[in-house]
Amino acid sequence: MSDLPSGEIGYLLARAGGRAIRNLNRALEPFGLRSRHYTVLAASAAHGGLSQRELGGVLGVDPSAVVALVDDLERAGLVRREPHPDDRRTRLVAVTEQGATTLAEARELAGQVDTELLDALTVAERQTLEKLLRRIAAS
Amino acid sequence: MSDLPSGEIGYLLARAGGRAIRNLNRALEPFGLRSRHYTVLAASAAHGGLSQRELGGVLGVDPSAVVALVDDLERAGLVRREPHPDDRRTRLVAVTEQGATTLAEARELAGQVDTELLDALTVAERQTLEKLLRRIAAS
DNA sequence: TATTGTTATACTCTATAACTATA
């Protein structure tokens, strides 16, 4: 039926996912950011003051990688590292005003990139896809 | 509703795809192969004698990477590089008997890995997912 | 001139181990 190997869905997921992040990376180039910066920025804004460890957990990114990503974002003035009130080891990542502005613009682009990627699907199908992917992610 | 950034479907695709290939890599470890070797082997078997350039095209892998993957597979005795009858530049990748045997075993594992990954979905939902992913891939 | 395979190279991503300061 197909010329793809067994384990086909995994293969299709990997290819589509790869395309998605490449497209997003290209779209974010004007900001000097890559897709992982965007996810860190977005998660920080959504949760409001996560520790770096928590960020890594939420995003599935290794803590050592989070350090570098937050370094970049902080250097760009998009986030600040703030002390944790009770634990002097942990540092909370807070989005700056500039970070919020940039995030809004980047979010717009990310939405467009997704729309392009899913061009072949109807809106209902995109919702179905998202629902199925969330179920996989949760398992 | 969710704490994931816009561009969410792309993000979900990338995460699920990453999990899929990591799982497959782990499953293929006993063979000394990684997921990309598996896809090259499977595509070579399915099409029967593709050139390396064609393999790269079908799989979305850079030609220079195909060289290294075929090197590995050839060293392991799973494929042979054969001359193209009409064009002395191109080399056709043929699966050996041992390669076919290994492929069958690996395909079994790949199927199991997919099944595990999609554990949370019904069979009908998996088919829906596959159909949607193929539509994306084709676009 | 263009194309196939190849080599070299560089950059990103991922993962691990080890260190520090705190808990």
Next chain:
DNA sequence: TATAGTTATAGAGTATAACAATA
């Protein structure tokens, strides 16, 4: 003892440019 952040490092994946042989 254990945990958060950090640094260093190594391996895999991805991408580009350049070259030789051939078309």
